[in-house]
Amino acid sequence: MFAHVDINNFYASCQRLFRPELEGKIIVVLSNNDGCVIARSDEAKALGIKMGDAEFQVRDLLNKNGAYIFSSNYALYADMSARMMNNLARYTYMLMVYSIDECFMAIDHMPGVDLEEYIANMRDAVVQNTGLPITIGVGKTASLAKFANRAAKRARKKYMVLDTMDKVDAIINDFDIEDLWGVGFSYYKKLTAAGIMTAGDFRRQEPGWVQKQMTIQGLRLWRELWGEQCHVLNDLFERSKAICSSKSFNTYQTELCYLEEAIATYTATVASKLRVQESMALNINVFLRTNKHRKDHDQYYPSITLKLPFSSNSTAELTKVALQALRAIYTPGYYYMKGGVTAIGIVPAGEVQYDVFTEYQGERQTELSGLMDKINARYGKGTLRVAIEGYKKHWIMKQDYLSPNYTTRWQDIIKPI
Structure with a gap:
């Protein structure tokens, strides 16, 4: 069994963690040089702010709605990510960091353990210890774990355990193909042109057709959706080329x-x-x-x-x-x-x-x-x-909305009032 864990609206959640008055407020985080939007709170998404929107194009809309704007604070994000990963590592013998806000965990070899209870307790403990909201998906393969995580978010659940294929069958036909891990824009266009609109449609295709259209990587995804493990965790995290x-x-x-x-x-x-x-x-x-x-x-x-x-x-x-x-x-x-x-x-x-x-x-x-x-x-x-x-770097990137480094700089540590 595998678990896929990610932090909800990670960059925005990090800002809210140290400024709880921002709960429920519109938050956007900007890219290097405050160029474009790279992270949004749910409230910003509801406002119509899209990933990649240039800051100057949405500036008036954000100001009009009282949005809170932040420059990317990578020191803060990296430290909070490490805290989450260290907490999760206590619950598995193998944890592989997939990106700054998500990871995969091996959670097999636990006979007699109630998986639903185990995942619920793990999530509660991590949220309590870090303050970061997370979603957990569990499946028999890495692809199914990622699938379960996305399905949990769509259902507004904190976690979802798909430990039987019957549970997978119950929701796969309502899962949009564009939300399936491994289906990028080019594959999305190719699959929808062939009438494949859901993950269930994709899984019903013949394996030979899948390999011809999506190479061996697509075939591995297809097999994993049927519960056949093709990805070993170490294979997912090869040394950077x-x-x-x-x-x-x-x-x-x-x-x-x-x-x-x-x-x-x-x-x-x-x-x-x-x-x-x-x-x-x-x-x-x-x-x-x-x-x-x-x-x-x-x-x-x-x-x-x-x-x-x-x-x-x-x-x-x-x-x-x-x-x-x-x-x-x-x-x-x-x-x-x-x-x-x-x-x-x-x-x-x-x-x-x-x-x-x-x-x-x-x-x-x-x-x-x-x-x-x-x-x-x-x-x-x-x-x-x-x-x-150099010392005084004239070329350093612009960060007009940079938040304090609450956890990595002594002078930025929050002080009691």
């Missing part, structure tokens, strides 16, 4: 020195993520972007990929190559609005092999990077960094 860090700048950047600061900072983030998943990169890609919507500016979208001398996850080594790449593509006279760094060719750190002529001081770089990680974990991100990352 590429790791990217990119953001839009708060103002147009034209000077190379400021672009170097940004690219160095993004590279440090990529290197840190590589070390977290115990991987190394073989190649580094660096890109710049101008604003394609500005017709009065010339457009330029340069990108270059350089091979590293040795596979590495060292901040210093990756930064050196990334800056070489930046200087190769930078052309003065353009108004750059975004830049980014991507690590490509990800390999496990333990499988890197050097030849007899290698002069790379791998152990020294590993120790240095590990020391940086420990200091930054203890005293805060960016406490120890490569000098070229």
Whole structure:
């Protein structure tokens, strides 16, 4: 059996957790540089605010209805996510984080346990300990667990346990095909064109037809809807094949020195993520972007990929190559609005092999990077960094509506009145 757990309206719920007076109010959370809507409370959804709406397009509507607007506060969201995952981990021998606000859990090998009672108690405990509203779906496969979670939300239930195929059969014909995990926009158009409108319609198709239309991935989904396990949890969470860090700048950047600061900072983030998943990169890609919507500016979208001398996850080594790449593509006279760094060719750190002529001081770089990680974990991100990352960052993204970091910054901790 599998359980799928996710946090309802996660970003908005995090804001409400520390400001309970916002319960029942319209809340939207904006993307980097406060550009567009990426999270909404139920009240905002009812108002007609859509995911991806540009802030300037819905600004008057939000102000007219007294909406509360927040910039993305990733430090707060990451910490609250970790708290939820740590609480859930007590109820399973295997928990796999699927995204910042959802995870899968293995909940088999529990003979004699009343599953309904177990899930109800688990949900109550997690909500009590974290304050975050969650929904839980349980099924015989990962796909059915995700299906049960979505069905629970549609039925306005806190959880749903589909531990028999009879329970699945009772609701699958009323489940829209577009809400089925693994059915993206292109598959949705293809399936509806064939008259397949519900998950029940999809499950009644012949397996050969499903594989022809949706490849082996679609066939696995079809088989899982019949209760046949095709996804092992570890298979769902493979090591990333590429790791990217990119953001839009708060103002147009034209000077190379400021672009170097940004690219160095993004590279440090990529290197840190590589070390977290115990991987190394073989190649580094660096890109710049101008604003394609500005017709009065010339457009330029340069990108270059350089091979590293040795596979590495060292901040210093990756930064050196990334800056070489930046200087190769930078052309003065353009108004750059975004830049980014991507690590490509990800390999496990333990499988890197050097030849007899290698002069790379791998152990020294590993120790240095590990020391940086420990200091930054203890005293805060960016406490120890490569000098070229700069101090006063002129390109840092705009966050006009940023909330306090209630759980990760001493001065932001809530004080009693």
